[in-house]
Amino acid sequence: MTLPIIHLCEVLINREVKPGFYELRLHAPMLAKSAAPGQFAMLQCAAGKSTDPLLRRPLSFSNVCKKTGSIVFLYQVKGKGTHLLSRISEGDYLDVMGPLGTGFKLPKPGTPIAVIGCGIGVAPLIYMADYGRKHGHDVYAFIAARSKDSLLGADTLTASCACVYTATDDGSHGVKGNITDLLDEAAGTLALCKTTYICGPWKAMAVSAEKCLGLGLACQVSLESIMACGIGACLGCTCKTTRHIHYTRVCTEGPVFQAEEVLFDA
Amino acid sequence: MHDSSLEMTLSGIRLNNPILSASGPFGYGLEYLPLMNKGDLGALVVTGTTFEPRPGNPPPRIHETPAGMLNAVGLENCGVEQFAKEILPKLAEYNLPIIVNIAGKTIDEYIKIVEYLEKVPNIAGYELNISCPNVEQGGMAFGTDPDIAYTLTERVKQISTKPVIVKLSPNVTDITVIAQAAEAAGADCISLVNTFLAMAIDIEKQRPVLGNVVGGLSGPAIRPIALRMVWQAASAVDIPIIGMGGIDSWESALEFILAGATAVAVGTAFFTNPGIAQEIKQGLQAYMEKNMIDSLEKLVGAALPQKTVGGCIGTDD
Numbered sequence: 379m380t381l382p383i384i385h386l387c388e389v390l391i392n393r394e395v396k397p398g399f400y401e402l403r404l405h406a407p408m409l410a411k412s413a414a415p416g417q418f419a420m421l422q423c424a425a426g427k428s429t430d431p432l433l434r435r436p437l438s439f440s441n442v443c444k445k446t447g448s449i450v451f452l453y454q455v456k457g458k459g460t461h462l463l464s465r466i467s468e469g470d471y472l473d474v475m476g477p478l479g480t481g482f483k484l485p486k487p488g489t490p491i492a493v494i495g496c497g498i499g500v501a502p503l504i505y506m507a508d509y510g511r512k513h514g515h516d517v518y519a520f521i522a523a524r525s526k527d528s529l530l531g532a533d534t535l536t537a538s539c540a541c542v543y544t545a546t547d548d549g550s551h552g553v554k555g556n557i558t559d560l561l562d563e564a565a566g567t568l569a570l571c572k573t574t575y576i577c578g579p580w581k582a583m584a585v586s587a588e589k590c591l592g593l594g595l596a597c598q599v600s601l602e603s604i605m606a607c608g609i610g611a612c613l614g615c616t617c618k619t620t621r622h623i624h625y626t627r628v629c630t631e632g633p634v635f636q637a638e639e640v641l642f643d644a
Numbered sequence: 645m646h647d648s649s650l651e652m653t654l655s656g657i658r659l660n661n662p663i664l665s666a667s668g669p670f671g672y673g674l675e676y677l678p679l680m681n682k683g684d685l686g687a688l689v690v691t692g693t694t695f696e697p698r699p700g701n702p703p704p705r706i707h708e709t710p711a712g713m714l715n716a717v718g719l720e721n722c723g724v725e726q727f728a729k730e731i732l733p734k735l736a737e738y739n740l741p742i743i744v745n746i747a748g749k750t751i752d753e754y755i756k757i758v759e760y761l762e763k764v765p766n767i768a769g770y771e772l773n774i775s776c777p778n779v780e781q782g783g784m785a786f787g788t789d790p791d792i793a794y795t796l797t798e799r800v801k802q803i804s805t806k807p808v809i810v811k812l813s814p815n816v817t818d819i820t821v822i823a824q825a826a827e828a829a830g831a832d833c834i835s836l837v838n839t840f841l842a843m844a845i846d847i848e849k850q851r852p853v854l855g856n857v858v859g860g861l862s863g864p865a866i867r868p869i870a871l872r873m874v875w876q877a878a879s880a881v882d883i884p885i886i887g888m889g890g891i892d893s894w895e896s897a898l899e900f901i902l903a904g905a906t907a908v909a910v911g912t913a914f915f916t917n918p919g920i921a922q923e924i925k926q927g928l929q930a931y932m933e934k935n936m937i938d939s940l941e942k943l944v945g946a947a948l949p950q951k952t953v954g955g956c957i958g959t960d961d
């Protein structure tokens with residue numbers, strides 16, 4: 379039984395990159411070809427016919443390599459599903475549904491862009507930064523985390539970015555402070571970037587977006603929501619946006635939205 | 645593979661196989677159907693439809709529980725008019741019987757929706773949702789009061805030219821009472837179960853997890869109870885039954901059929917496995933071939949003892 383949207387992928391790498399954070403690399407030529415930055419997949423974390431956990435878990439593509447036909451996820455162990463995922467060994471197979479959702483959009487050619495991420499929110503931005511650079515954009519990264527032990531992408535992003543600015547709550551890496559402090563600190567560079575891409579916890583995303591919009595920058599945010607189907611059928615993942623009087627499905631119309639569309643306080 | 649053995653008629657609706665989408669998880673079918681093969685699904689039961697559009701409940705709307713999930717979507721839907729004008733035409737290409745799940749706040753709303761749909765082509769039947777736990781008025785209230793269930797069914801039957809399925813709530817003490825009320829009022833078929841009223845609490849926030857406080861439990865967690873209720877209902881009524889509740893394999897679908905369901909519906913299992921309908925279909929066919937059974941009808945209710953009058957099955961304790 380194979381539907382075009384379901385991919386049985388061999389695990390190439392599944393390793394802890396920082397305490398509680400894992401990199402998962404899968405052999406998935408079809409997905410590597412079709413997955414765009416900002417899109418996501420729903421992974422089956424339960425083994426075999428186990429119903430625990432019952433639902434798939436959404437993860438953003440953190441990078442793809444078309445040449446080798448591999449895809450990368452970066453994930454944080456949060457609960458049962460991601461814990462089980464972290465136990466999977468190289469050579470095992472994973473059931474991956476995707477690519478899903480509407481991803482990031484590139485701006486006019488030649489304009490500088492910024493990726494702004496907090497914690498695990500950096501995951502989709504690594505792919506976006508790479509994609510942006512390949513399309514001729516200068517990319518600047520602004521990333522924040524609690525401490526250097528949870529700061530993701532600081533190394534990876536240097537390959538695709540003109541500059542990587544970092545902040546940690548405890549000052550163990552970069553500026554001491556949160557994402558807002560970092561954006562204030564590097565406001566000069568930020569203002570050069572005509573388009574910004576933000577992902578992170580809801581509140582951090584809301585304040586970062588407000589800052590970017592305040593500077594007159596275009597701003598795209600990648601939202602999170604609890605999902606059941608991931609394809610727009612169940613109406614479980616909705617949020618409030620200006621697109622509809624009622625609710626908007628994060629899984630199909632998003633997860634990426636223009637920041638000004640999202641009603642963060644609703 | 646030749647699949648005439650699964651072909652059947654359900655209250656006058658011709659089905660290619662006995663596997664239906666449960667109303668809700670499958671939306672209007674526009675997301676899942678393009679992923680599936682033609683003929684995998686016997687009929688499409690669309691999401692709960694109200695007269696006016698409904699926004700649904702505030703998030704979070706879903707929460708996973710052991711082998712199950714809670715939902716409090718709250719019947720978000722575009723209303724009957726937009727469904728008929730914009731969505732129904734898009735479903736034509738799938739060439740499937742379409743059953744509209746109808747949810748009203750009042751008996752008059754159900755009537756208005758049926759009156760509207762009577763003028764719309766390409767609808768095979770109605771499923772009266774008298775069992776939604778996620779709305780304040782109507783919904784489950786109709787499904788727990790046999791007198792209201794009777795009146796509603798009778799009034800819809802008076803104006804309907806199509807088969808009427810009454811979808812029962814499991815949130816009752818005795819499912820046979822409501823099942824018999826629906827049958828007495830002229831229902832062509834009953835379907836059960838809808839979700840079980842349930843909740844979860846966030847221990848950090850010390851508040852209910854769902855925006856709506858309570859929600860409906862679905863998935864394999866409810867299957868043994870759903871099966872028991874289908875069995876009880878099958879013992880109590882003669883009209884066909886659509887059985888559902890946690891079906892996620894051909895084996896579990898077959899259990900419902902053996903308990904007396906003429907057809908089965910699948911909801912939550914689509915989330916994990918969008919190919920589930922085909923798997924059930926092929927599994928049932930293989931089972932029938934292995935056991936040399938030429939028609940599924942022979943399996944319907946095969947596990948039941950001789951039907952007893954009144955049909956109530958007790959437990960020993």
Ligand SMILES: Cc1cc2nc3c(=O)[nH]c(=O)nc-3n(C[C@H](O)[C@H](O)[C@H](O)COP(=O)(O)OP(=O)(O)OC[C@H]3O[C@@H](n4cnc5c(N)ncnc54)[C@H](O)[C@@H]3O)c2cc1C
Nearest residue numbers: 435436437438452453454456457458459460501602603604
């Ligand atoms: C479009 C999208 C892309 C995502 N991309 C990534 C990614 O690249 N890397 C990554 O590590 N995580 C990502 N997430 C979040 C990830 O899906 C959740 O952390 C994961 O589902 C938790 O599952 P669990 O079984 O480990 O935890 P659970 O036991 O299910 O829950 C543990 C905690 O996580 C929260 N949670 C559960 N599901 C979600 C969810 N879907 N979104 C947000 N919080 C959730 C719960 O409320 C709870 O507090 C993404 C989520 C979405 C919607």
Ligand SMILES: Cc1cc2nc3c(=O)[nH]c(=O)nc-3n(C[C@H](O)[C@H](O)[C@H](O)COP(=O)(O)O)c2cc1C
Nearest residue numbers: 666667668692715773837838862863889890911912
């Ligand atoms: C997200 C979701 C939405 C639902 N919406 C409806 C609905 O609109 N009308 C209805 O009659 N039942 C609705 N149901 C109930 C299902 O049709 C079905 O009765 C129930 O989920 C049990 O089957 P399952 O365990 O296979 O999902 C919904 C269930 C879920 C999970």
Ligand code: FES
Nearest residue numbers: 608610613615629
């Ligand atoms: S997760 Fe089902 S509609 Fe978005």
